[in-house]
Amino acid sequence: MKPLALKSLAKKSYLGLIYCLLYFPILVLILYSVNNARFSLQWHGFSPRWYGELFHDRALWSAFFHSVMLGLNASIISTAVGLLACVHLFLNRSYKRRSLFAMLLLLIIIPDLVLGVALLIFFNVFLIPLGFFSLLIAHVTFSIPFVVLTINSQIHTLDPNIYFSALDLGASRHKALSKILLPMLWPAVLSAFLLCFTLSFDDVIISYFVAGPDFSILPLTIYSLVKAGVTPELNALCSITFLISMILVIIAHRLTRKSS
Amino acid sequence: MKIKPFSIHFIFAWVFLFGFIPLCLVVIASFLTKDHVNLVSLPLTFSNYKELFSPLFAKVFFRSLIIALMTTVCCLLLAYPFSYLLAKSKHKSVLLVLIIIPFWTSSLIRTYSLIAILKFNGILNVILLKAHLINQPLSLLYTNFAVITGLVYNLFPFMVLPIFTNMERFDFRLIEAAKDLGANKWAIFFRVFLPNTSGGIISGCLLVLLPAMTLFYIPNVLGGARSVLLGNMIQNQFLVLENWPQGAATSVILTVLLLLLLFLYRHHGKGVIH
Amino acid sequence: MKLMSGLLISCLLINPVLASKIVNIYAWGGEIPKKVLQQFEHETGIRVNFSTYDSNETMYAKLKASRHNVYDVILPSAYYVERMKKQGMLSKLKQSKLSNLSNLDPLFTQNEYDKGNHYSIPIIWGATGIFYNANWVKNPPDSWQALWQNHWRSQLLLLDDAREVFSIALMSLGYQPNDNNPNHIQAAYQKLLKLIPNIKLFSSDSIQAVIIDEDAIAGSAWNGDIYKAQLENKQINFVYPQEGYVIWIDCLAIPAHPPHPEEAYQFINFMLKPSTAAQIALQEGHAITNKKGKALLPRSIRNNPLVYPTPEVLKRGYFQRDIDDETIALYNRYWEQFKLAF
Numbered sequence: 001m002k003p004l005a006l007k008s009l010a011k012k013s014y015l016g017l018i019y020c021l022l023y024f025p026i027l028v029l030i031l032y033s034v035n036n037a038r039f040s041l042q043w044h045g046f047s048p049r050w051y052g053e054l055f056h057d058r059a060l061w062s063a064f065f066h067s068v069m070l071g072l073n074a075s076i077i078s079t080a081v082g083l084l085a086c087v088h089l090f091l092n093r094s095y096k097r098r099s100l101f102a103m104l105l106l107l108i109i110i111p112d113l114v115l116g117v118a119l120l121i122f123f124n125v126f127l128i129p130l131g132f133f134s135l136l137i138a139h140v141t142f143s144i145p146f147v148v149l150t151i152n153s154q155i156h157t158l159d160p161n162i163y164f165s166a167l168d169l170g171a172s173r174h175k176a177l178s179k180i181l182l183p184m185l186w187p188a189v190l191s192a193f194l195l196c197f198t199l200s201f202d203d204v205i206i207s208y209f210v211a212g213p214d215f216s217i218l219p220l221t222i223y224s225l226v227k228a229g230v231t232p233e234l235n236a237l238c239s240i241t242f243l244i245s246m247i248l249v250i251i252a253h254r255l256t257r258k259s260s
Numbered sequence: 261m262k263i264k265p266f267s268i269h270f271i272f273a274w275v276f277l278f279g280f281i282p283l284c285l286v287v288i289a290s291f292l293t294k295d296h297v298n299l300v301s302l303p304l305t306f307s308n309y310k311e312l313f314s315p316l317f318a319k320v321f322f323r324s325l326i327i328a329l330m331t332t333v334c335c336l337l338l339a340y341p342f343s344y345l346l347a348k349s350k351h352k353s354v355l356l357v358l359i360i361i362p363f364w365t366s367s368l369i370r371t372y373s374l375i376a377i378l379k380f381n382g383i384l385n386v387i388l389l390k391a392h393l394i395n396q397p398l399s400l401l402y403t404n405f406a407v408i409t410g411l412v413y414n415l416f417p418f419m420v421l422p423i424f425t426n427m428e429r430f431d432f433r434l435i436e437a438a439k440d441l442g443a444n445k446w447a448i449f450f451r452v453f454l455p456n457t458s459g460g461i462i463s464g465c466l467l468v469l470l471p472a473m474t475l476f477y478i479p480n481v482l483g484g485a486r487s488v489l490l491g492n493m494i495q496n497q498f499l500v501l502e503n504w505p506q507g508a509a510t511s512v513i514l515t516v517l518l519l520l521l522l523f524l525y526r527h528h529g530k531g532v533i534h
Numbered sequence: 535m536k537l538m539s540g541l542l543i544s545c546l547l548i549n550p551v552l553a554s555k556i557v558n559i560y561a562w563g564g565e566i567p568k569k570v571l572q573q574f575e576h577e578t579g580i581r582v583n584f585s586t587y588d589s590n591e592t593m594y595a596k597l598k599a600s601r602h603n604v605y606d607v608i609l610p611s612a613y614y615v616e617r618m619k620k621q622g623m624l625s626k627l628k629q630s631k632l633s634n635l636s637n638l639d640p641l642f643t644q645n646e647y648d649k650g651n652h653y654s655i656p657i658i659w660g661a662t663g664i665f666y667n668a669n670w671v672k673n674p675p676d677s678w679q680a681l682w683q684n685h686w687r688s689q690l691l692l693l694d695d696a697r698e699v700f701s702i703a704l705m706s707l708g709y710q711p712n713d714n715n716p717n718h719i720q721a722a723y724q725k726l727l728k729l730i731p732n733i734k735l736f737s738s739d740s741i742q743a744v745i746i747d748e749d750a751i752a753g754s755a756w757n758g759d760i761y762k763a764q765l766e767n768k769q770i771n772f773v774y775p776q777e778g779y780v781i782w783i784d785c786l787a788i789p790a791h792p793p794h795p796e797e798a799y800q801f802i803n804f805m806l807k808p809s810t811a812a813q814i815a816l817q818e819g820h821a822i823t824n825k826k827g828k829a830l831l832p833r834s835i836r837n838n839p840l841v842y843p844t845p846e847v848l849k850r851g852y853f854q855r856d857i858d859d860e861t862i863a864l865y866n867r868y869w870e871q872f873k874l875a876f
Contacts (some may be wrong), residue, residue: 015345015355018338022362025373025413028383032376057568058575059584081274084267092265100268103275109522110283111474113491114511117498118282121289121508129602141278144271202367204477205491209498213558213585213604222368224563224586226481238369246361316874380749399688401749402735484735486876493874501866502595 026242033235050232060221060237067201067218070132074139075196082147083189087181090155091163104145115142116209123210130212138210139203143196150195154188194249290508300504308509317493317510321517324490327404328472331411332419335468336461338412339419343460346420347427356424359417371410371481378406378482402484410478415471419464426460462525470518490514555580557797560596561609562784563588563739564759565658566805567817574804580797588739589695590614597623603789606798612783613697615654616647616856624653625788631799634806639825642783647855654785655802656823658758658814661843661851662698662780665745665760666752669769675752677776678706682725686732691750694736696869697854698780699726702754705777711852714861723868730876745770758820761841765819772840774847781851783823815841 034046054060089097107115119138128134158181166176182189204219211220225234290308295301311317346355362370377383378400385397400406434456438448476491483489494514497507555578559566563586571582587593590611597603597618610618618624629635632655635643642656664681666674675681681690681702692699701711703722713719734750741759744750746767760772786805788798804810811827814820821841822828828836835841843851857865 011345014341015349018342019358022359022413022416025370025377026362028373028376029369032373056572058572059568059582081267081270085271088265088268100272103272103279107275107279109470109519110279110515111470111491111518113474113476113494114286114515115279115282117494117507117511118286119278120498121285121504122278122282125285127602129604131604137278141274144274148271198363202363204368205475208477208495213560214556214583216583216585219366219368222366223477226368226372234369238366241366242361249357249361316871320874375743379747381747399749485730485733485873488873488876496870496873499595500589500591501870502591502598 029235030239030242033232033239035232035235050236053231054233054236054240057233059216060233063216063218063221064237064241066132066215070135070139070215070217071197071200073136074143074200075193077136078140078143078147078196079189079193082144082192083151083185086148086151086155087177087185089152090158091160101148104148107142107145108149112142112203112205116206119206120209130210132212132215134210134212135207135215135217138206139200142203142206143199146195146199147192150192151185151188154185158184286508287512289505290512292505294503294505305505308505309513311506312509312513320488320490320493323488324473327408327411327487327489328469331408331415331472332465332468334408334412335416335419336465339416339423339464340461343420343424343427346424347430348432352428359420363417367414368477368481371414371478374406374410374413374482375401378409401482402487404483404487406482407479407487407489410482411472411475414475414478415468418467418471422463422467423457423460426457426463430456466522466525469521473518474514555794555797556583557581557606557794557801558583558585558604559607559801560585560587560593560605561607562586565609565784565814565818565820567814569817570805570810570813573810573813574801577804578797578800580800582801591696594618597789603791604793605789606792606794607801608787608789609657609784610654610787611854612645612647612654612656612785613854613856615785615787618787618789619648619653620856623790625790625792625795626652627655627788628799632803632806634803637806637808637811637824637826639823639828642823645783648785654787655806656783656785657805657811658820659781659783659823660756660758660820660841661774662693662701662754662756662782663760664752664773664775665755665763666771666773667745667748667767667769668771670748670751674771674773675775676773678702679777681732681752682706682729684732686752688732688734689751689753690729690733691741691744691753691755692733692736693754693756694738696865698754699736699872700865700869701780701852701854702726703729705775705779705852708777711778711780712855712857714857716861716864719861719864719868723872726872727875733876736873742766756820757840757843758818761819761838764840774843774850776850778850778852781848781853783853 033050034048035044035050085100089100110118116138119134119141122128123130123134162184163176163181166180167173171179202219204223207217207220208223211217222234222238225231289300291304291306292300293303293305293307346352349355375382379385380397380399380401382401384400385394388394389397430453434452435448438452443451473489474491474494476489476495479487479489479492480495490510494507494510497503497510557580559571559582561584566584571584574580575582587596590613593608593610594614594617597605597608615624629651635651635655638656642659643651645651645656648654664675664678668674675683692702697711700719700722703725704711704713704718707718707721707725709715709718709722713722734753735744737744741755742763745755745760745763748767755772757772760770763770764772786802788795788802792798805814806824808824808826808830811822811824812830815822815827815831815835819841839847
């Protein structure tokens with residue numbers, strides 16, 4: 001084989017290898033969702049009964065929907081607020097952006113563990129009960145910096161004069177914002193939203209400290225199940241989640257490609 | 261400008277209330293004493309910090325640091341060529357999406373799958389035995405090897421994304437120019453490509469190193485008795501030993517040391533953390 | 535903008551707490567089967583919020599951490615019932631509401647840790663002994679001391695419980711598990727340090743997968759868990775050690791100021807039914823305290839010495855009791871140092 005072709009093959013194989021390594025545990029996950037054994041992690045034969053059991057497991061579905069609700073709420077709040085803040089900072093150069101960014105950076109740098117612990121102490125001192133709202137507060141707190149960073153990095157590629165010229169041409173502030181700026185920021189907003197949702201949906205560490213008993217969320221339910229003996233039902237749920245998220249990400253990707 | 265700065269004030273207030281104040285509370289708690297009934301109480305004391313200067317804590321800290329460093333190095337070695345190939349590929353967005361998709365599945369469950377792979381009678385051992393590469397199954401699970409594997413697997417995209425973003429912005433014509441000027445491959449790499457991608461490398465390393473030291477659920481699930489890391493220690497102190505002041509002190513020291521590391525990077529590295 | 539706010543409002547509206555009747559249960563993982571909870575929900579229409587813990591200490595810390603109590607029913611071990619009772623953390627039970635109380639075996643209702651069962655209802659009990667995998671272990675260990683032998687290098691699985699692990703050392707030295715003599719405890723700690731090279735991991739809850747799939751070939755475990763493991767791997771065996779072993783009883787209790795007291799009583803009463811107790815035994819393998827429930831079990835379980843030890847074996851058992859706060863603090867300090875000494 002010519003050296004060039006060999007090189008190209010080597011490159012493709014490296015890429016392929018990494019992707020295989022990334023996806024292998026997921027395939028194992030799906031494979032074990034049809035394993036015919038309750039506790040053991042060795043292969044004991046094919047059995048789709050866990051999908052049936054999954055449909056009857058109200059607790060697991062309830063945790064799943066709670067996580068989705070929490071994720072949507074946290075993402076919408078952080079994305080909305082973050083977007084407005086970024087736009088405002090962008091159009092108004094005189095604002096003290098450095099202190100804001102410093103504080104947001106601090107939040108990203110602080111390890112999740114310390115933030116979780118800090119919020120636990122905070123909720124304890126101020127007598128805030130642990131439950132949906134404590135989780136929501138925590139999730140918005142760690143999401144906002146990511147939103148601001150993401151949207152900010154794209155907003156810098158835009159020219160503020162577009163907005164001002166729209167105003168000059170007679171558009172109202174609201175129209176200029178929603179019809180001119182927003183569509184240009186759409187990819188960043190969408191990726192910020194998706195990022196927040198992923199962070200919230202998958203968060204274990206912070207949620208571990210600030211969750212309450214009456215609002216079960218999926219990652220914590222999974223954590224206690226992983227420690228107590230995972231039945232393949234959980235694998236079944238995760239296989240389904242994986243499929244849904246794959247579809248969602250592909251849709252989101254198609255949408256952003258269309259608009260840019 | 262009439263766009264209400266409401267959102268800015270909102271963010272400031274939020275971050276102050278739910279970010280800054282809780283962190284202050286941690287610092288305060290670290291100086292209090294453990295109490296049976298109320299969890300923390302006066303008197304103020306330095307004993308929590310004194311306990312941390314013991315050889316046991318130093319051992320845990322250094323073990324966590326070493327494991328985090330090994331994780332970072334592995335991620336870097338795997339991600340750097342990968343990002344390069346990604347940046348030069350024609351199907352960038354698809355490939356990027358393919359990296360992100362697995363991370364929408366719960367990381368806990370993916371880590372649990374690693375158990376199925378690394379077990380004594382697990383998939384990896386079965387494959388190695390069938391291929392006659394080993395005679396006895398390897399005891400990989402519940403060791404530091406398993407913990408590093410789990411950490412690398414979970415933190416890989418955090419290394420890829422900054423490096424990839426950095427490489428995408430790299431002007432590959434510089435390489436052409438260097439070739440024209442007669443530089444060989446190594447010179448091009450070490451003098452042109454590497455320095456220009458160092459920003460991405462540093463960001464990636466930081467994004468991997470910091471969580472690698474504090475993710476407690478991966479050592480919890482994959483590690484054995486010899487894998488007690490800082491994150492586990494703090495979690496234990498808060499939720500099992502109910503020693504909140506001690507846990508708070510450990511968290512403070514951890515944060516201070518991490519901030520020091522970051523400060524050193526900013527000072528010596530050319531990288532900008534953004 | 536409008537779309538976003540509309541989405542936000544609708545999200546907040548669909549949000550939680552469309553609750554009818556609820557009961558919040560916080561129990562040991564692997565003791566109350568899901569089917570039992572589903573049955574309870576089906577029969578009473580009360581929704582169950584179920585969370586688990588893997589050690590009494592975690593449960594205790596969680597209860598202490600929240601200022602107002604959120605749990606209705608908990609499942610502490612008897613020695614923690616003693617402790618929490620003293621600290622006023624438990625509600626006094628109105629036994630008139632528990633019509634099924636008489637189903638329990640008097641052996642368990644007449645106890646020292648909670649005379650008259652005013653604060654707790656024993657439902658599950660068991661023993662901690664040595665398990666081993668006959669496939670890999672040629673000389674089965676029959677005493678705790680045998681675990682210190684050199685050939686167990688990095689093989690042992692121990693329960694992640696300070697008192698259980700210290701009991702092992704104490705009993706191997708000839709002392710009792712409830713010892714509160716600081717010198718004895720220190721001696722036990724020193725002995726445990728010598729065990730470190732043999733220990734592979736600590737776990738109280740994921741042990742089935744570890745034991746069944748042979749990632750650990752010997753160690754300490756609860757008899758009910760070994761019974762479950764045996765069903766999937768016939769090579770797993772259990773031994774009641776010569777020096778003695780710990781007997782524990784897990785009891786249902788209602789913490790002080792529960793948010794849903796009525797539902798809590800309904801749940802406990804449901805758990806006291808013979809059919810429920812039998813389900814627990816069949817699904818989770820542990821020994822039950824319910825006399826009528828035990829009668830419903832197949833002979834293979836009822837007469838199984840693994841789950842229900844014979845009277846001679848029972849004589850060697852030590853019942854776990856509460857110890858004073860200072861001693862617990864001592865145990866905790868040693869335990870933390872022990873865990874970090876690896």
